[in-house]
Amino acid sequence: MSQEHINTTEKVVWTGIFSDLALAIVKGAVGFLMGSKALIADAMHSAATAMSLLADRWTNLERPSRKGRWRNRKSAERTEFIIPILIAVFLIMGGLQLVVLAVQEISTGNPAAPDRWVLIAGVISLAVNEAFFLFQYHQFKKHNDRTWVTLSEDHRYGLYSSLTVIIGVSLSMAGGYFEWSGLLYMDSIAAIIVALLVVRKGYILIVRSVYGTLVKEARHEFEDEFMDTIQRVHGVITVEDLKVQEFGQIKQISIDVKISVNPRITVFEANEIAERIRKLLMHRFTRVTETKVIVVPYDPGYPYKTNFDLMDNDLPTLPQ
Numbered sequence: 348m349s350q351e352h353i354n355t356t357e358k359v360v361w362t363g364i365f366s367d368l369a370l371a372i373v374k375g376a377v378g379f380l381m382g383s384k385a386l387i388a389d390a391m392h393s394a395a396t397a398m399s400l401l402a403d404r405w406t407n408l409e410r411p412s413r414k415g416r417w418r419n420r421k422s423a424e425r426t427e428f429i430i431p432i433l434i435a436v437f438l439i440m441g442g443l444q445l446v447v448l449a450v451q452e453i454s455t456g457n458p459a460a461p462d463r464w465v466l467i468a469g470v471i472s473l474a475v476n477e478a479f480f481l482f483q484y485h486q487f488k489k490h491n492d493r494t495w496v497t498l499s500e501d502h503r504y505g506l507y508s509s510l511t512v513i514i515g516v517s518l519s520m521a522g523g524y525f526e527w528s529g530l531l532y533m534d535s536i537a538a539i540i541v542a543l544l545v546v547r548k549g550y551i552l553i554v555r556s557v558y559g560t561l562v563k564e565a566r567h568e569f570e571d572e573f574m575d576t577i578q579r580v581h582g583v584i585t586v587e588d589l590k591v592q593e594f595g596q597i598k599q600i601s602i603d604v605k606i607s608v609n610p611r612i613t614v615f616e617a618n619e620i621a622e623r624i625r626k627l628l629m630h631r632f633t634r635v636t637e638t639k640v641i642v643v644p645y646d647p648g649y650p651y652k653t654n655f656d657l658m659d660n661d662l663p664t665l666p667q
Contacts, residue, residue: 359486360400363498366479367397370472377468383461384449384538385512385519386469391445392508392541393476395438395548396501402431402552431556438549445542449535458531460523466516473509476502504548508541515540569632573602576627582608582620584645601637602628610644617642 371394378386452458480502487498515537522530570591577586588605604624608617621640628638 359483363479363483364397364400367393374468374472377464381462381465383465383534385515385534386465388445388538388541389508389512391441391545395545396505398434399552402434431552435549435552439546442542442545446539449538452535453532460520460531461516461534469513469516504544508544511537511540576631577604577624580624584608599636600634602635603639605641607643607645
């Protein structure tokens with residue numbers, strides 16, 4: 348995958364994060380001003396989606412390369428583990444607190460019907476969220492990025508949350524209009540359901556973080572073969588990072604690899620090396636259906652020669 352494609356998908360992810368945060372702020376403000384626990388819960392669910400994506404981005408940013416120093420690698424691993432856990436705990440505590448507030452409102456026996464602006468805000472936010480999802484989905488599919496798998500799962504539960512709120516608010520408004528006291532509780536009931544979805548998201552984030560940390564060192568059964576195949580490609584100096592993931596019922600394989608090449612070659616030549624790696628892996632291993640290759644210039648590091656030293660010396664000092 349070229350650097351341009353990587354930058355594009357990163358922009359798409361951050362666009363989704365900021366859109367979810369913006370929707371969370373708007374829905375939270377309307378729900379607070381109009382006294383709708385359900386819309387506040389929906390706002391918390393949008394914020395939970397944004398924070399889970401943010402935790403995933405943080406993990407990718409902090410993940411060290413294989414040639415990093417031991418101390419820096421350990422520090423990054425601790426940060427990579429702690430940040431998602433803190434976000435998950437915040438989500439669980441917020442969801443449980445909202446459940447308590449909704450139960451207290453039900454126990455008072457005097458609920459009030461929400462204002463029509465609550466329903467309008469819920470419908471508009473659902474439409475905006477759908478538009479952003481379709482944009483992100485097509486961009487990820489266009490660039491063959493497996494982020495769309497996680498995005499689709501988050502969107503599905505976000506859709507459940509929004510529909511639950513719209514149904515609950517509508518029934519509660521109908522109860523106020525027709526003076527059916529039983530329906531007035533539907534806003535609080537919808538808030539409880541959505542708040543439990545928020546708790547679920549926090550729990551899943553903790554499980555993924557802990558499980559991912561425990562199995563981080565586990566190696567895929569074909570990892571050595573993948574590594575050997577990549578290293579045999581002409582132009583590859585080192586394999587900086589290799590991530591192998593299985594997905595689907597037939598256990599298709601997705602490979603993310605980061606390689607280093609001679610810093611004096613052209614961008615076109617680096618892209619050719621990446622394309623050779625991608626084609627070789629997908630043709631040699633039938634289960635490999637997706638391959639992303641990141642190419643970086645080789646850096647021998649201190650106290651060896653730097654790239655500036657190489658520019659002053661015409662003799663080749665790096666393997667091809």
